Amino acid sequence: MPGKITDEIIEYVGILAKLELSGDEKKAAKSDMERMLEYVDRLKELPTGEAEPAVHIFEQVNVFREDIVTNGDGHEDALANAPERKGRSFAAPKTFAPQGTGGDA
Numbered sequence: 001m002p003g004k005i006t007d008e009i010i011e012y013v014g015i016l017a018k019l020e021l022s023g024d025e026k027k028a029a030k031s032d033m034e035r036m037l038e039y040v041d042r043l044k045e046l047p048t049g050e051a052e053p054a055v056h057i058f059e060q061v062n063v064f065r066e067d068i069v070t071n072g073d074g075h076e077d078a079l080a081n082a083p084e085r086k087g088r089s090f091a092a093p094k095t096f097a098p099q100g101t102g103g104d105a
Contacts, residue, residue: 004034005030005033005034005037007026007030009033010026010029010030010033011026013029013033014026014029075088
């Protein structure tokens with residue numbers, strides 16, 4: 001196994017993860033990381049030379065449809081009962097006036 005997980009590595013990973021690990025937790029983390037590295041080493045032994053690269057194990061087909069508006073935006077219906085309009089928007093009184101502009105504070 002290339003590279004062994006040292007106590008310094010566990011300490012450093014704990015710092016990066018912002019974890020305070022007890023002695024038992026450090027031992028468990030060290031054991032877990034060593035098992036992960038062993039598994040990766042085992043995967044390297046697999047004969048993958050003839051396998052085609054894949055993004056996903058299942059063949060995927062684009063399921064998106066064309067984006068076509070069929071019912072409009074409902075804009076005129078939304079403004080139908082507006083007491084006042086300003087162009088294509090609702091007209092409403094100002095609710096905020098910055099100081100010095102003459103608005104009520």
